[in-house]
Amino acid sequence: MKSHASIPAVSLLCAGLLFGAPLHAADVSVAVAANFTAPMQKIAEAFQKDTGHKLVLSFGSTGKFYAQIKNGAPFEVLFAADDETPARLEREGDGVEGTRFTYAIGKLVLWSKQPGLVDEQGEVLRQATFERIALADPKLAPYGAAAMQTLNKLGLADSLASKFVQGENIGQTYQFVATQNAPLGFVALSQVFADGRITEGSAWIVPDELYEPIRQDALVLGKGKGNPAAAELLDYLRGDTAKGIIRSYGYAL
Structure with a gap:
């Protein structure tokens, strides 16, 4: 009687690529400025559909998020309503250097x-x-x-x-x-x-x-450094799908 050989890992990889299913889908905890609520909800849906990664979203004021992050809140990515707060967090060692960028101008x-x-x-x-x-x-x-x-x-x-x-x-x-x-x-x-x-x-x-330009910056936080999906999210924001959503809500880029 023949024994059934186990399916090679490379076959699983090919199947995953063929059907678009990510092999290592992850959750990402994201703090989002309140003004960006509606576009971020749409981006989260598109991001999950395209990558399999799920965004766990929290909405609120940038000032309060700063305080929560400094007190150890488990956020992995911050989408701020300004550019000063992410820059400050980066300087203070609470963000991953080189990940900060302006995702929208309010x-x-x-x-x-x-x-x-x-x-x-x-x-x-x-x-x-x-x-x-x-x-x-x-x-x-x-x-x-x-x-x-x-x-x-x-x-x-x-x-x-x-x-x-x-x-x-x-x-x-x-x-x-x-x-x-x-x-x-x-x-x-x-x-x-x-x-x-x-x-x-x-x-x-x-x-x-x-009024002064409302430059809104995103940053991978220290707690997101070990989660590749966090960096992937920021890359996704630079893509055409996310940019189209952002523009549709009246933001400049």
């Missing part, structure tokens, strides 16, 4: 869920007929800092200060406006933009010259 928008409330020139700010205006905490959130820079350049920061409602991050700020607890607010364009247009309500896309 855009600020003044948005209301109410059609017609926000005009395309932002004059509603000078009229100030609204009771509240939402913005993210400038000390924690780069989009909040950009909002304050905008108001300072327009000479409106002091006159509108009593109307401010601050969100801990840009995700919470968006919720203030989406639920109409604040009639309008400064949010990330990516939160209200898809397929080349504002998805609902009314908006003023803030001109670039009114």
Whole structure:
């Protein structure tokens, strides 16, 4: 009676390549700035489909993620809302040197869920007929800092200060406006933009010259150094699929 020989490893490798199934799929724990929530969810789906690797996503403020990483949080990759935090983590030895790069440049928008409330020139700010205006905490959130820079350049920061409602991050700020607890607010364009247009309500896309560029950097963290899928994720962000998703949410590259 013939004995059945074991299937050679090379045959398994060929089968894996033939059917597109990764032999060593891995999970990657990723900290993602709140403004990048929607595009990152789409990228995660595409990344898993194309590579088999699964992204375990956490969304929040870049400032809080920095504190959590310094306190040993098990994140392997950071997608920040700025370029300063990843650079700082790299300098302090908490990131893998040479992995940091700018994955997107964010855009600020003044948005209301109410059609017609926000005009395309932002004059509603000078009229100030609204009771509240939402913005993210400038000390924690780069989009909040950009909002304050905008108001300072327009000479409106002091006159509108009593109307401010601050969100801990840009995700919470968006919720203030989406639920109409604040009639309008400064949010990330990516939160209200898809397929080349504002998805609902009314908006003023803030001109670039009114705030410093919001360069958003990614970094493989120290805890991700031994996980090849972490580096593969950053490579994937440089590819056409991810770039197409990022652009579709109004980011520049």
